[in-house]
Amino acid sequence: MIVAGIDIGSRAAKAVVMNNGAIVSSVTCDTGPESVKTSQMTIARALEGTGLALDDMEYVVATGYGRVLVPFANENISEISCHARGITWYFPEVRTILDMGGQDCKAINCDAEGRVNNFIMNDKCAGGTGRFLEMIADVLNIPLEKIGEAALRSKQAIPFNTICAVFAKSEAIAYLRKGVSKEDILAGLNEAIATRCLNLLKRVSIEKEFTITGGIAKNQGMVAQLREKVGLEPLLSEDPQIIGALGAALFAEDRCRGKAAAVPAKVQYGYSDGTGNYFITIDTGRCDGCGECVPACPSGIFEVAADDNGQLKARVKEDARKKLALLCPGYEVCLSKLGRNCHTVCPREAINHTW
């Protein structure tokens, strides 16, 4: 059974080709401006030297930010499902996953089969993402691949007040001017990012075993800080960056065997910032996709769409996720103003708010 998984992320595109459950090849390429071309170039690179062609693939699953734009994919599946599925191929004992990607950070809790129980996504701010670390590497004039080991040489991490990308950059420049070493600046930033990741992980519950996926898991300085903050030794695969593509390839194998996709039981959308925690949780196990919440919300926060199994479920619209606190005054205020809200109209008690 020959299958492929392709993960079009915001910064890097990854592909994994599998034959009867074994990895035949895997590649990581830069994401270009056009997702279609990026996907074609990435799969071509993955097939190089394998003696296989795209037509030999029995099933292809696409995931990641650009997954809907992969013309040769038979199906697309969310990156959360793919990361959980991919990492449990290496470590079936993993229950807590921190996925540190190019433009967001996700904490995931899963079961032994790689089914997502709960996940939370923090994509409001670039702080702590691959894009953020690229910017800091640039400011400090250190190659991106060297910043992890540089942070490990720090003698005294400098405390950062923020990891907001804009302010942290200014703080880093100010420290540089004062003569603080680049190593101490990097260690301080890693510590601040690790604290934020810890808070994210606590929201999905931290269980043994713990892993980090995504390109940032290759950064030794960040991994050292996360090890200390979380208090657990992370299980790291040989290439944490290809885990989403690997999960997609494993789903492709499932499809060849006629198995349906697993869907997360609870999904939390939102973020924490200086003013508080703003998360809306949708229990997709309860939600039957009736759509009552969509017109009930005066801010148009919800939509109903097919999940990975083709079932209709409610979700928070992509463009609402980074400004939830601006759009929603909180369910109690909303209820007192309108006399009804998403909670009162939902017949399945599937929606919850943190604030």
Ligand code: SF4
């Ligand atoms: S509480 Fe009101 S504004 Fe907030 S999500 Fe629900 S319906 Fe929308």
Ligand code: SF4
């Ligand atoms: S009202 Fe409740 S059950 Fe209906 S789509 Fe919204 S969340 Fe799902």
